[in-house]
Amino acid sequence: MAKIILNINSKKYPLEADPQMPLLWAIRDLAGLKGTKYGCGVAQCGACVVHLDGEAVRSCVTKVSRAVGKKVVTIEGLSETNSHPVQKAWQDIDVPQCGYCHSGQIMSAAVLLREKPDPTDQDIDDAMAGNICRCGTYLRIRKAIHMAAEVQKKAVKG
Amino acid sequence: MENQTLSRRNFLKSSAVTGTVFSLGFYWPNDAKSAKIIQATEADNFGVEMNSWVHIDTSGKVTIFDHRAEMGQGSYQAVPQIVAEELEVNLSEINVVFAPGDSKKYGNQVTGGSSTVRGSYKNLLKLSATAREMLIQAAATQWGVPKMECYAEGGHVMHKPSGKRKHYGELVEAASKLVAPKDVVLKKRSDYKLIGKPLRRLDTPLKTNGTAVFGLDKHIPGMLYAAVERNPRLRGKVKSFDDTGARKIVGVKNVFKVKMGVFNTYREGVAVVADSTWAAIQGKKALKVEWDDSGFEHLDTEEIYKRQAEALQTQEGLLFKTQGEPSEIIAKAAKKIDVIYETPYQYHAAMEPLNCIAHYQDDKLEIWGPIQAPEWVQDYISKEMSIPREKVIVNMTFLGGGFGRKAFMDYPHEAAVISKEIKAPVQVVWTREDDATQGPFRPGITYRCEGVISNGEIDAFKVRMAGQNNDHWRGGKKDVANRSTSEGFLKPYMDSIKNLAIMDVPFETPIPTMWWRSVYASTNGFAYESFLDELALEAGKDPLDFRRAYLKEERLQKLIDKIQEVSGWKDRKKGDGYGVAITECFASTVAQVVKVSRAPAGGVKIDKVWAVMDCGWYVNPDTIKAQIEGSVVMALGAATIHQVKFKDGMAVDNNFSTYQMPRITDIPPIEIYIMDNDADAGGVGEPGLPPFAPALTNAVFDLTGKRIRTLPFSLQAV
Numbered sequence A: 001m002a003k004i005i006l007n008i009n010s011k012k013y014p015l016e017a018d019p020q021m022p023l024l025w026a027i028r029d030l031a032g033l034k035g036t037k038y039g040c041g042v043a044q045c046g047a048c049v050v051h052l053d054g055e056a057v058r059s060c061v062t063k064v065s066r067a068v069g070k071k072v073v074t075i076e077g078l079s080e081t082n083s084h085p086v087q088k089a090w091q092d093i094d095v096p097q098c099g100y101c102h103s104g105q106i107m108s109a110a111v112l113l114r115e116k117p118d119p120t121d122q123d124i125d126d127a128m129a130g131n132i133c134r135c136g137t138y139l140r141i142r143k144a145i146h147m148a149a150e151v152q153k154k155a156v157k158g
Numbered sequence B: 001m002e003n004q005t006l007s008r009r010n011f012l013k014s015s016a017v018t019g020t021v022f023s024l025g026f027y028w029p030n031d032a033k034s035a036k037i038i039q040a041t042e043a044d045n046f047g048v049e050m051n052s053w054v055h056i057d058t059s060g061k062v063t064i065f066d067h068r069a070e071m072g073q074g075s076y077q078a079v080p081q082i083v084a085e086e087l088e089v090n091l092s093e094i095n096v097v098f099a100p101g102d103s104k105k106y107g108n109q110v111t112g113g114s115s116t117v118r119g120s121y122k123n124l125l126k127l128s129a130t131a132r133e134m135l136i137q138a139a140a141t142q143w144g145v146p147k148m149e150c151y152a153e154g155g156h157v158m159h160k161p162s163g164k165r166k167h168y169g170e171l172v173e174a175a176s177k178l179v180a181p182k183d184v185v186l187k188k189r190s191d192y193k194l195i196g197k198p199l200r201r202l203d204t205p206l207k208t209n210g211t212a213v214f215g216l217d218k219h220i221p222g223m224l225y226a227a228v229e230r231n232p233r234l235r236g237k238v239k240s241f242d243d244t245g246a247r248k249i250v251g252v253k254n255v256f257k258v259k260m261g262v263f264n265t266y267r268e269g270v271a272v273v274a275d276s277t278w279a280a281i282q283g284k285k286a287l288k289v290e291w292d293d294s295g296f297e298h299l300d301t302e303e304i305y306k307r308q309a310e311a312l313q314t315q316e317g318l319l320f321k322t323q324g325e326p327s328e329i330i331a332k333a334a335k336k337i338d339v340i341y342e343t344p345y346q347y348h349a350a351m352e353p354l355n356c357i358a359h360y361q362d363d364k365l366e367i368w369g370p371i372q373a374p375e376w377v378q379d380y381i382s383k384e385m386s387i388p389r390e391k392v393i394v395n396m397t398f399l400g401g402g403f404g405r406k407a408f409m410d411y412p413h414e415a416a417v418i419s420k421e422i423k424a425p426v427q428v429v430w431t432r433e434d435d436a437t438q439g440p441f442r443p444g445i446t447y448r449c450e451g452v453i454s455n456g457e458i459d460a461f462k463v464r465m466a467g468q469n470n471d472h473w474r475g476g477k478k479d480v481a482n483r484s485t486s487e488g489f490l491k492p493y494m495d496s497i498k499n500l501a502i503m504d505v506p507f508e509t510p511i512p513t514m515w516w517r518s519v520y521a522s523t524n525g526f527a528y529e530s531f532l533d534e535l536a537l538e539a540g541k542d543p544l545d546f547r548r549a550y551l552k553e554e555r556l557q558k559l560i561d562k563i564q565e566v567s568g569w570k571d572r573k574k575g576d577g578y579g580v581a582i583t584e585c586f587a588s589t590v591a592q593v594v595k596v597s598r599a600p601a602g603g604v605k606i607d608k609v610w611a612v613m614d615c616g617w618y619v620n621p622d623t624i625k626a627q628i629e630g631s632v633v634m635a636l637g638a639a640t641i642h643q644v645k646f647k648d649g650m651a652v653d654n655n656f657s658t659y660q661m662p663r664i665t666d667i668p669p670i671e672i673y674i675m676d677n678d679a680d681a682g683g684v685g686e687p688g689l690p691p692f693a694p695a696l697t698n699a700v701f702d703l704t705g706k707r708i709r710t711l712p713f714s715l716q717a718v
């Protein structure tokens, strides 16, 4: 056990954790933020994706010690008002079914859109192939990412 | 929108503070087919508690109890959309609360068989219209005007001649004192403002910012976490265990043996209770358990299918349905088609692994979890643990997928047993590995299909299935054919094919099996619809024309017209790679056409899927489309990517690294159409699944001349 401080969504969380504990469980059980999901625990499904210093990481295989001193952003912190272009596009076309995978899907898509503001279908395949959706919402995910790109472009142009 | 689950006790508390409410509910007498509408004042006479269904408080806010689980299929949207229509309120004024398990109040709550809408919409429409009429009556009385001069809109009652209006909230008290009218006039479909429109789902915003509370997200004060090492051979007992390693893990508090029921058998395991999920999982990994599974055969996949094939060659089977003389014709025929189709065992693989919270205290049990069948959980646990049924409270959360697996009582039962042992609330978390290997699974089934064609028509049609019967787990009779032997097969065929036999060859293994999205239609559909294609070929007929000749019903003819038109069926040339299939599932019929082509890198690729759904009366076309998209993706996985394989009595693949899933890169465009008619509502969540696999393999045959008779098959290897 070690005392650590995590910076999650710009808030400080002093925690006592086994440094080996995956960031996922520290976020969920210790910080009590339940938006980030457990799907496989072995970096296969993407349900646990969070941003670590702006990079999309699978928190189920990221040791909590690696997050110390870095900025963690979870789905709860992606935007204040559920209004990131990706969130908006997701709402506009009702992407989620059960919704369980979508914290991870949205966090992956947000990084994609930052890196590639105008992604091609191939870019979407490359960035999103690590996220499983058992309900099969993939067609809508693709459509929503293109839509979010448009929204983002307009916002930039102002 | 609030997202919450309320126990009955908490609801009573919260309704007490809101003061006057106008509530209309259902009363479901045990012996009645349909519900009676009752008011709070009458509830006593029926000996039932009110607080069900629809409440309107003095602020005009409407609370609806959603009696079904929300696992992605859209009940959270469909139920309010129905109520808002007849009640004449805006969807935004509706607050949805998941109803706690209580079949006395809510009728059948088992979310399965695609039944949420089709099982309750008529009652819901009537209930909401009754409430609306009572509110109008209350306003008319207060104004001293004839009721027929008034109407309701947007949560208000209006008086047409004077333009006066009253908010529902102001009328709640008066309306609650009126006697509910017996017969109310429901709106015509053409007058609907909400039903039939692609309205946005109410639960979407909760699912884009992490606020939707799934079972795994629920937290109860003082809650501990548990992980359980269960017998990997699916049945049997713990012989001994060594917990030295587990107890060394920081955070681990307790280790003990647990037994949970799986219908009428039991499964043992060793539970590790800890102060975090991670510690519990670590503790579980550190356990050393010796299992006693004597009496259980350690089967391999190959052996299962070998035995099914043997049974189909040597046994006639139990009769499900027959007419004419199919066997005689087949025996005498100079030429017959006699083929075997194999379908694999499948795992549900909901993205949210199984989990459940239980809190046992003072002879009372409260449960929170992603649960499809709350009343079964109540019944089962009450019996197993000798707790009075009304003291088993089951609260439902959002489900991160269910597909049938979460309509089972084992995981809540196990959580209850653990909570009772440790005398504290506990969340039992199944790791993905537990979830993937423990079953129950969809049964793998082999079919033998025999047929004779003469003069371009089916002269004899005989199909036999050999596979596990899900009902046997629940004590179903073993000397009658599986009641689902023809599931998926369109009923009109059973009249129009003159010489026909559908049989079930009994087959058992120790592997636990159960329903999986669309149940037997998912496997039957593949066999029967592939076989029809083979018969059409033998008859020298176009596969769609061939089917059409046996499906004379007007609804089916229209469905066939539609799929023919949208897929450009008549413009295609032979060998272009088109395949069709039509199946029925939970009172809805779906036709699909799949188009495939040669992939540049070798193998075959899916270019497009067209689907036409006839589900009769429906609520939200966009939800239906989403369900079909999802069904096709799930069917694609089961047809071309994954299967549960067994070795030495254990499921082999234990995570997505080897039990691969369809991903965004695998999905073809899907074009969906919904038929409009006034027939009774059919299911929506499952019927899109069964036709996909046969439409795909029929398309592969059209393109390549290769007939796929065993699933899953690799698209790359064709």
Ligand code: FES
Pocket: A037, A038, A039, A040, A041, A042, A043, A044, A045, A046, A047, A048, A049, A058, A059, A060, A061
């Ligand atoms: S839970 Fe981390 S990738 Fe699946």
Ligand code: FES
Pocket: A096, A097, A098, A099, A100, A101, A102, A132, A133, A134, A135, A136, A137, B072, B351, B400, B401
């Ligand atoms: S929406 Fe259910 S897993 Fe993606």
